[in-house]
Amino acid sequence: MEYLIHILILICLYTILSASLNLIAGYTGLLSIAHAAFYGVGAYVAALMALHLQSSFLLNIICAIVLSGLLGALVGIPSLRIRDDYFVIVTFAFQVITFSILNNWVSFTGGPMGLPGIPQPELFGLKISSHLGFLALIGFFCVVTLLITRQIVLSPFGRVLKAIREDEVFTQAAGKNVATFKVLVFVIGAGMASLAGVMYAYYISFIDPTSFTVMESIFIISIVIIGGAGSFWGPVVGAIVLVLLPELLRFVGMPSSIAANIRQILYGGLLVAFMMWRPRGFLGEYAFQNKEARE
Amino acid sequence: MSHRVLEVKRLGKNFDGIKALADFSCSLQPEEILGLIGPNGAGKTTLFNVASGFIAPDTGKILFNNNDITSAPPHRITRLGISRTFQNLRFIRQISVLDNVLLSFQDQPGEKLRNVFFNWPQCREQENSNRKEAMTLLEETGLSHKAGDPAEGLSYGQQKLLSLVCCLATRSEVLLLDEPVAGIAPERIDQILRIIRSLPEQGKSVILIEHNLDAVMQVCDRVIFMDAGRKVSEGTPEEVRNDPRVIEAYID
Numbered sequence: 001m002e003y004l005i006h007i008l009i010l011i012c013l014y015t016i017l018s019a020s021l022n023l024i025a026g027y028t029g030l031l032s033i034a035h036a037a038f039y040g041v042g043a044y045v046a047a048l049m050a051l052h053l054q055s056s057f058l059l060n061i062i063c064a065i066v067l068s069g070l071l072g073a074l075v076g077i078p079s080l081r082i083r084d085d086y087f088v089i090v091t092f093a094f095q096v097i098t099f100s101i102l103n104n105w106v107s108f109t110g111g112p113m114g115l116p117g118i119p120q121p122e123l124f125g126l127k128i129s130s131h132l133g134f135l136a137l138i139g140f141f142c143v144v145t146l147l148i149t150r151q152i153v154l155s156p157f158g159r160v161l162k163a164i165r166e167d168e169v170f171t172q173a174a175g176k177n178v179a180t181f182k183v184l185v186f187v188i189g190a191g192m193a194s195l196a197g198v199m200y201a202y203y204i205s206f207i208d209p210t211s212f213t214v215m216e217s218i219f220i221i222s223i224v225i226i227g228g229a230g231s232f233w234g235p236v237v238g239a240i241v242l243v244l245l246p247e248l249l250r251f252v253g254m255p256s257s258i259a260a261n262i263r264q265i266l267y268g269g270l271l272v273a274f275m276m277w278r279p280r281g282f283l284g285e286y287a288f289q290n291k292e293a294r295e
Numbered sequence: 296m297s298h299r300v301l302e303v304k305r306l307g308k309n310f311d312g313i314k315a316l317a318d319f320s321c322s323l324q325p326e327e328i329l330g331l332i333g334p335n336g337a338g339k340t341t342l343f344n345v346a347s348g349f350i351a352p353d354t355g356k357i358l359f360n361n362n363d364i365t366s367a368p369p370h371r372i373t374r375l376g377i378s379r380t381f382q383n384l385r386f387i388r389q390i391s392v393l394d395n396v397l398l399s400f401q402d403q404p405g406e407k408l409r410n411v412f413f414n415w416p417q418c419r420e421q422e423n424s425n426r427k428e429a430m431t432l433l434e435e436t437g438l439s440h441k442a443g444d445p446a447e448g449l450s451y452g453q454q455k456l457l458s459l460v461c462c463l464a465t466r467s468e469v470l471l472l473d474e475p476v477a478g479i480a481p482e483r484i485d486q487i488l489r490i491i492r493s494l495p496e497q498g499k500s501v502i503l504i505e506h507n508l509d510a511v512m513q514v515c516d517r518v519i520f521m522d523a524g525r526k527v528s529e530g531t532p533e534e535v536r537n538d539p540r541v542i543e544a545y546i547d
Contacts, residue, residue, distance in 0.1 A: 151412065156397070156405030156422060163387045163398050170385035173347065174399045175373035175465055176406070184408050285389065 005131040009203060010243045012135070012142040013196055018223040018235035019149050020192030025221065026229035026286055027153055028185045029165030031084075033217040034075050034091035037098035038190040040212030041068045042197025044102060047115045047207050057121040057202070064198045065191040072190025076183040095214055102209040114208025121202045138199050145192050150232060152188070161185060162230070165286065222271050228284025237282050242267070299358075300325050300500045301346070301377070301469055306355035308341055308524075315341040316352065317524040323469065323502060326495035330515035330532070331504045334544060338524040339504045340382060343471045346502075347379045348372040359469070374401055378467035380458040382474050382504075388447035392438060392457060395446050396429040397422075399464035432460050436490065452483040459487060470494065470501045476510050488514050508545075512536065520544070 021035045045064040049055045055063075071094075078090045102109050109115070121128050121137070128134055152158050160181055163171040168178055201207050219242070227238020246263045254262065274281060301323040308316040315338045323329055331339045344350040346357055348369035356365045364372055386395050403425065404410045405418035433439040436456050441449060449457060455475060462470055475491065476484045484507070492514050494501055505511050511518060511532065518535040520528040528538040535541055 148412075151415070152408075155411045155415070155418065156403045157408055157411050159390070159394055159398055160406055162390055166387045166389050167385055169349070169369075170381070170387060171398075172349075172369040173373060173379055173381070173385070174461065175370050175378075175401050176398075177368075177370045188408075 002131055005135050007243060007247060009131070009135050009138055011239050012138040013200060013203075014220070014223055014239035014243055015142050015236050016138075016145045016196040016199070017193055017220045018227065018239055019145055020189040020196075021220050022224050022227075022229065022231075022235050023149055023152065023161070023192075024185055024189040026224055026231070026234065026284070027158065027165060028161045028182065029286070030076075030079050030182065030185070031088050031221070032075070032091040032186075032189075033088060033214060033221065034094040034098075035189075035193050035220045036212045036214070036216035037095045038068045038072060038193035039197040039200070039216070039220075040098060040102060040209070041071060041190075042194025043201040043207045043212070044109060044115070044197075045194070046198040047118045047201045048108075050118055050202075051115060054119075057123055061195060061198050064194040068194030068197075069187040069191040072186040072188075073183050075190070076186030079182050079186070080179045092214070095217055099209055099213055102212065110208070112208060112210075114206055115201075116206045118201050118205045118207070120205070134203055138203070141195060141199060145195065146232075146236070148188075148192075153232060157181075165230070219267065222267055224281075225279075225284075226270060226274050226281050228281030230286035231281070231283040234281055234283045241282075242270075245270075298325060299323065300327075300360060301502075302358040302361075303342070303346070304356040304358070306342070306345060306357070307353045308338075308345060308350065309353055314338075314524045316345070316355075319355070319521070319524060319526060321519055321526065321529075323500050325500055326498060327517065328491065328495065328501045328503060328515050330511040330518040331502060331521060332506070332508065332511055332518060332535075332541075333521035333527075336523075337521040339521055340473060341524075342521075343379055343473055343502075343504065346372075346471060347377060373465055373467065376466075376468040377471065378462045378465040378469070379471035380462050380473050380475060382477075384454050384458055386446050386454070386457055386461060389445060391443050392446050392449065393426070393429055393433065393442040395457060395461055396432060396464045397425055399461040400425050400429075401465055429464065432464060436460055437486070452479040455479055456483070456487065459490060463490075468499060470499060471504075472501060473504045474506065475503070476505060476507055484510060508536075 017035065017039060025031050042064040045067055046060040049060045049063060075091060075094050079087050082090055103112055128137055160171065160176050164178055164181060172178055223238035223242050224235060226241060228234030245266060246259065249259045249262060299322045303319065303321045306316045306319045319342065333339055345352045348367050351366040356363060359375060359377060364375065387398065404414065404421050410418050430439060430442065433442050438453060438456060446457060459475055476487050488510055491501060503515060515532055518532050519526055520535050520541045522544060527540050528535050
């Protein structure tokens with residue numbers, strides 16, 4: 001039972017992460033591999049505040065979202081001048097820098113040793129100590145995240161995001177300040193990713209930089225692409241499939257030392273297969289392709 | 296001197312040493328349809344790109360209702376009231392025809408992020424009224440039966456019409472139309488020309504780039520013939536048509 005709840009918590013966690021990246025990459029067409037960085041910033045802000053300031057769970061969430069959102073704006077700004085592949089490289093750089101800071105600023109972040117002993121979250125005087133309680137908590141935040149993304153993508157604001165993805169020049173000619181929209185969507189996406197980070201830190205109660213590497217960013221992108229970029233339910237489907245898949249391997253009876261390696265191969269193979277035969281993912285309406293190739 | 300909606304003053308633009316615009320000046324009166332003709336590479340589209348803010352000129356100025364708009368960003372120029380279509384037909388192919396028109400409306404409260412969360416009843420109301428207005432525009436142009444379809448499914452003529460409708464939906468005072476009737480069937484040409492002809496009555500002014508000389512002669516009040524970035528000839532359609540320099544250029 002605990003195991004099942006753990007799986008559900010992971011699905012919720014990755015749904016939040018991929019739904020927020022879906023806003024940036026799926027709806028607005030800005031492929032970013034900095035998502036694990038925002039995720040990590042959220043986790044570290046919450047962990048450091050909880051450990052050093054003993055501040056409340058909700059305050060930590062707010063601080064994590066604000067700081068991550070500001071960093072999101074910082075990453076979003078280059079997207080105004082740099083496009084496509086070059087922009088991917090910029091986000092990649094941001095991801096690598098963030099990881100290096102987490103890994104090397106030992107006195108502040110604990111470096112590779114990480115931060116152990118993050119206390120259990122307390123909400124309105126209620127300590128959440130059971131797995132089930134935590135599932136309810138993250139489930140709630142997962143639903144809130146999905147509702148927010150739904151509200152955004154169905155609004156005229158979301159219509160502009162999709163227009164930016166398809167044709168920036170036309171969107172500008174239609175009187176939209178493309179720059180504002182791009183930066184805003186990064187702020188929202190980064191804020192949501194940091195929420196997932198806060199949840200992760202409290203759930204595992206120990207964090208170290210290896211959870212927030214480029215590989216993690218790529219894993220989140222895989223969820224978005226395989227689930228279906230630019231589709232509302234895509235991230236949910238993608239998160240379920242990609243979280244369950246390695247668990248299935250375990251049931252096949254594969255020794256865990258091999259299963260861990262097989263997992264990476266499986267993700268890679270799946271991503272290649274989807275890009276070749278079904279670039280729109282399970283549910284997507286948008287395929288990442290060379291812009292010129294589509295025209 | 297009568298009021299000028301748009302005034303282009305001694306515009307110059309070089310691309311790698313090629314003069315796309317050289318000391319080009321012109322002006323647009325209120326409720327006037329001005330035709331721009333000339334061979335390929337004469338600088339017509341460059342003029343549109345400069346006037347709509349997509350390219351900054353090397354020299355010269357553009358005034359819109361006496362305000363300097365030179366080098367203002369494209370979205371600001373559209374919001375001020377100058378809107379354009381593109382020769383190579385730009386619109387959003389993956390979203391519906393109706394959404395393309397809705398996207399083109401200006402000052403939508405629902406496009407502000409805070410309103411998405413805190414003020415959505417008002418946004419919904421505005422969205423509904425925009426939707427009605429968009430449908431009216433589509434009905435007037437005979438595209439309403441396609442409203443819900445993805446825009447990529449339209450025929451070429453319908454795509455040209457949609458570009459024009461999107462341009463109209465910005466409610467701009469000045470419309471810059473880049474080859475609105477090139478490459479489409481005669482009935483469709485008549486329909487689009489009728490729409491353009493009706494614009495001055497609604498207080499709008501138009502600059503029209505077109506290779507179809509018959510179309511230009513039919514709708515324009517005044518015509519400018521451009522070559523190599525310069526104004527070669529200017530006058531009524533009759534005058535320009537009979538200008539020996541123009542005749543020479545078109546016979547070559």
